[in-house]
Amino acid sequence: MSTLLQINASLAGANGQSSRLAQRFVADWQAKHPEGRVVTRDLASDPVPHLTADRFQAFLSQPDARTDEQRAHAEYSDALIEEIKNADTIVFAVPMYNFSVPSTLRAYFDHIARAGVTFRYTANGPEGLLKGKKAYVFITRGGFYADATDTQTPYLKQFLGFIGITDVNFVFAEGLGMGEESREKSLAQAHNAIGELLPRAA
Numbered sequence: 115m116s117t118l119l120q121i122n123a124s125l126a127g128a129n130g131q132s133s134r135l136a137q138r139f140v141a142d143w144q145a146k147h148p149e150g151r152v153v154t155r156d157l158a159s160d161p162v163p164h165l166t167a168d169r170f171q172a173f174l175s176q177p178d179a180r181t182d183e184q185r186a187h188a189e190y191s192d193a194l195i196e197e198i199k200n201a202d203t204i205v206f207a208v209p210m211y212n213f214s215v216p217s218t219l220r221a222y223f224d225h226i227a228r229a230g231v232t233f234r235y236t237a238n239g240p241e242g243l244l245k246g247k248k249a250y251v252f253i254t255r256g257g258f259y260a261d262a263t264d265t266q267t268p269y270l271k272q273f274l275g276f277i278g279i280t281d282v283n284f285v286f287a288e289g290l291g292m293g294e295e296s297r298e299k300s301l302a303q304a305h306n307a308i309g310e311l312l313p314r315a316a
C-alpha cells in the first residue's frame with residue numbers, strides 16, 4: 115500500500131498557502147491511489163522541540179545505556195524517523211520565513227538526521243539511508259527569489275539528498291505579498307505546475 119506523508123510547516127497550519135497547495139496535490143494523489151494512506155504532520159500545532167545538547171546526547175548514546183529521559187528523547191526521534199521511513203511519497207509545505215525555511219522544519223530535520231539510522235559515513239563520503247522515495251515540496255513566498263538569492267531550495271535539496279531523498283520536485287508560488295494580481299497569477303501558475311506533477315506521481 116502506498117503511503118504519503120504530508121508535512122506542513124506554515125504557522126497557519128492547514129490554512130497556510132503552502133499547505134493548501136500541498137493539499138491540492140495530496141487530493142489528486144488520493145484520487146490516483148484510492149487505497150493509499152495519507153499521514154499528516156502539522157509542525158505548527160504539534161511542533162518538534164529544538165534540538166538540545168541532552169537530546170543530541172540521547173541520540174549518540176547506546177540504547178542499553180540510556181537514562182529514562184534519554185530513552186524518551188531517542189524514542190521520540192525514532193518515531194519521527196519510522197513515520198518518514200514508512201512513506202514512499204513525502205510532501206512538504208514550506209513557506210519562506212525570514213529568507214529561510216520555518217524553524218519548525220529545521221527542528222524536525224534535526225530530529226530525523228541520525229547517524230547510522232538515516233545516514234552513514236562511508237569511505238566514499240556520506241550515504242543517505244532513506245532511499246527510493248519521492249518528495250514534493252510546495253514553497254510559498256511573499257517576494258521573488260527565483261534567482262541567485264534563493265538559498266531555500268539548495269538547502270532543501272542538500273538536506274533531503276543527505277538522508278537519501280534525491281527525487282525531489284519543487285513547486286513555487288512567489289510574490290504572494292505583492293498585491294492581489296501577483297498572488298492570483300502565482301497561485302494559478304503553481305496549480306498548473308501541480309497538474310504537471312500528477313502523471314509522474316501515479
Ligand SMILES: Cc1cc2nc3c(=O)[nH]c(=O)nc-3n(C[C@H](O)[C@H](O)[C@H](O)COP(=O)(O)O)c2cc1C
Nearest residue numbers: 124130131132209210211212213254255256257290
Ligand atoms: C514570520 C514571517 C516571515 C516571512 N519572511 C519572508 C521572507 O523572508 N521572504 C518572503 O518573500 N516572504 C516572507 N514572508 C511571507 C511568506 O513567505 C508568505 O506570506 C507565504 O505565502 C506564507 O506561506 P504560508 O501561508 O504557507 O505560511 C514571511 C511571512 C512570515 C509570517
